[in-house]
Amino acid sequence: MKFFVISDNKDTQNGMRLTGAEGVVVHEAHEVEEALHRAFSDPEIGIVLMTQKLIHLCPELVFDLKLNRKRPLIVEIPDRHATSKISDTISRYIQEAVGIKI
Structure with a gap:
C-alpha cells in the first residue's frame, strides 16, 4: 500500500517525499479533482x-x-498555514457520516 500526497505547496510535498510518499502540488479545484481521480x-x-x-x-x-x-482513505493534514483544528474536522466528518454530534 502506498501513500499519495495532494498538497498546495512544495514544502509539504517535499517533506512527505522524504518519507517515501509521492504526490502532486495543485492550486485549483479542477486540479484537485484530477489528482483525486488519479x-x-x-x-x-x-x-x-x-x-x-x-x-x-x-x-x-x-x-x-x-x-x-x-479505498483509499483520505486524511486531512494541516499545512503550514493551519487554519483549523484537526479534531474539529474529524468531529464534523463523523457528524456528517453518522448524524451524531460529538
Missing part, C-alpha cells in the same frame, strides 16, 4: 494525504469520496 484509480494507493486548503476547495467531492468509497 489516486482513486490506482489500486496500489491506500491513503491519500490532503492539505486543509485543498479540501476546502472542493469539500463536496472529498466528503462524497470519504463516505462512498472504501
Whole structure:
C-alpha cells in the first residue's frame, strides 16, 4: 500500500517525499479533482494525504469520496498555514457520516 500526497505547496510535498510518499502540488479545484481521480484509480494507493486548503476547495467531492468509497482513505493534514483544528474536522466528518454530534 502506498501513500499519495495532494498538497498546495512544495514544502509539504517535499517533506512527505522524504518519507517515501509521492504526490502532486495543485492550486485549483479542477486540479484537485484530477489528482483525486488519479489516486482513486490506482489500486496500489491506500491513503491519500490532503492539505486543509485543498479540501476546502472542493469539500463536496472529498466528503462524497470519504463516505462512498472504501479505498483509499483520505486524511486531512494541516499545512503550514493551519487554519483549523484537526479534531474539529474529524468531529464534523463523523457528524456528517453518522448524524451524531460529538
